[in-house]
Amino acid sequence: MSNIDSVYIHIPFCKTICSYCDFCKIFYDKKYIKDYLDSLAQEIKTYYKDHIIKTIYIGGGTPSSLSIEELNRLFEIIRTFKLAEDFEFTFEINIEHINEEILALLYQNKVNRLSIGVQTFNPKHLQFLNRNHQKEEVIKNINIAKGLGFTNINIDLIYAIPNQTKEELLDDINMFLKLDVNHISTYSLIIEPRTILYVNKVEYIDDELDYAMYKIINDKLTQHGFNQYEISNYSKPGYESKHNLQYWNNSEYYGFGMGASGYVNNVRYTNTLNINKYIKNCFRDLEEVVDSNTKLENEFLLGFRKTKGINKQEFYQKYGITIYEIPQIYKLIKEGKLIDKKTNIFINPKYLYLSNEILINFMV
Numbered sequence: 001m002s003n004i005d006s007v008y009i010h011i012p013f014c015k016t017i018c019s020y021c022d023f024c025k026i027f028y029d030k031k032y033i034k035d036y037l038d039s040l041a042q043e044i045k046t047y048y049k050d051h052i053i054k055t056i057y058i059g060g061g062t063p064s065s066l067s068i069e070e071l072n073r074l075f076e077i078i079r080t081f082k083l084a085e086d087f088e089f090t091f092e093i094n095i096e097h098i099n100e101e102i103l104a105l106l107y108q109n110k111v112n113r114l115s116i117g118v119q120t121f122n123p124k125h126l127q128f129l130n131r132n133h134q135k136e137e138v139i140k141n142i143n144i145a146k147g148l149g150f151t152n153i154n155i156d157l158i159y160a161i162p163n164q165t166k167e168e169l170l171d172d173i174n175m176f177l178k179l180d181v182n183h184i185s186t187y188s189l190i191i192e193p194r195t196i197l198y199v200n201k202v203e204y205i206d207d208e209l210d211y212a213m214y215k216i217i218n219d220k221l222t223q224h225g226f227n228q229y230e231i232s233n234y235s236k237p238g239y240e241s242k243h244n245l246q247y248w249n250n251s252e253y254y255g256f257g258m259g260a261s262g263y264v265n266n267v268r269y270t271n272t273l274n275i276n277k278y279i280k281n282c283f284r285d286l287e288e289v290v291d292s293n294t295k296l297e298n299e300f301l302l303g304f305r306k307t308k309g310i311n312k313q314e315f316y317q318k319y320g321i322t323i324y325e326i327p328q329i330y331k332l333i334k335e336g337k338l339i340d341k342k343t344n345i346f347i348n349p350k351y352l353y354l355s356n357e358i359l360i361n362f363m364v
Contacts, residue, residue, distance in 0.1 A: 002265055005054040006246040007081060009040070010257030011074070012061040012275070018130050024259025024273050025061045033070050035279040036258070041077045043256050043271075043283050047264070054084045055243035059115075064097035068105060075109040083110070088242040090115055090154075095133040098141035103148045113152040113241075114145055115185075121175045122168050125161045130196065135175065142179050152239060154183035159217065160210045161189050162202060169213050173220045182239040186217050186232050214353050231305050231355055248302045250295070266290050296326075300362035304355065309338075309346025328361045 013028040013036075026032075056078065066074065083089075090113040091106055098116075106114075120126055121135045145153060157176060159169050176184060188210055191197045204210075218228060226234035230248060233241065246253050255262030258278040261270045272278050272285040290298070296319065303310040315323045323329055323345060332338040337351050337358050347355055 002252045004051045004252045004254060004264060006243055006253035007053050007056045008255045008260055009058045010260040011063040012258050013065045014062045015065050016132055026275055028065045032275055037073050039279045039281055040257055042281050044080055052084050053081045055088045057090045057243040059092045062094055063091060064093040071105055088113055090243055095138050095141055098144060103145055107149060114150050115154040118155045119158040120172050125164060153181040154185060155181055157184060157186045158189055159213045160205050162205060166212060166216060169216055173217060177224050182236040184234045211353055228307055231352060248305050250299045250302050297362055301359050304347050304359060309344045311344050
């Protein structure tokens with residue numbers, strides 16, 4: 001039995017649907033909530049094997065769309081898990097849902113990290129993304145969260161929005177820095193199938209502008225004490241997302257809830273996207289045994305997303321071979337695309353933006 005110490009829980013309900021979102025989501029409808037939470041409790045009871053849990057992440061959808069009563073039920077279910085002493089417990093919350101009542105409830109239930117989808121402060125771009133908040137609300141509500149004792153806060157930034165200028169992006173970054181949080185996730189807008197933007201045939205911005213925006217973000221955040229520890233993620237020292245590092249370290253984790261994915265006992269699985277199936281306790285939609293080649297491939301595809309890359313000793317302990325036995329490694333080091341430095345091998349920072357062109361070398 002593997003040692004699994006991370007849990008992801010998916011809450012698919014949303015009061016509004018963002019134009020760019022392709023995550024598993026449905027409109028909030030009270031008639032589904034009780035049954036959904038009962039099924040979630042049943043799924044956890046069925047699959048959770050009493051592991052000591054170091055990280056919990058509640059994502060969505062919009063977990064904060066649940067009422068106080070519904071959140072109380074959710075936290076009652078979560079008390080099933082045995083928690084490590086130094087656990088990290090992240091809860092995704094929308095700006096417009098932040099108030100003292102919900103924050104006090106999260107705090108009482110041991111949530112110690114908030115992830116807030118701010119995306120942008122620009123009213124025009126907020127409207128394009130179908131986000132329902134304003135700049136003043138963001139400042140006020142993040143200050144409320146800090147005042148109630150939340151010290152570990154992530155905010156999301158989306159850039160490369162059609163018609164966005166470099167000046168507008170810089171305005172956003174400056175505002176993000178004024179919020180004085182310790183983690184920022186940055187995403188170049190992706191137009192996914194099954195999204196409003198895709199249906200509306202929205203097109204990507206120019207590649208050169210996308211790269212220029214990436215550079216602006218990287219330069220500005222690193223100047224202000226943020227460390228880029230993964231392609232899209234920046235943190236102050238000690239505030240890296242422990243939960244997301246589990247994914248990038250190719251570690252196993254539980255995924256519970258409709259549309260959730262997990263990786264347990266060498267099996268990657270995805271839960272049903274159908275609410276009616278889920279509330280009938282038909283959880284798993286897809287299960288795939290991960291063979292040794294795929295596991296190795298994932299090690300590189302995920303591990304090289306981290307700026308410090310892959311630890312050579314840990315790689316040997318996991319796979320019983322040295323990393324140099326992988327032919328692509330030597331070739332990419334020789335080309336200057338990977339750097340071999342003491343304990344780790346990592347992507348040359350100047351190629352990080354084009355990391356997919358390097359990672360493709362490891363696809364089986």
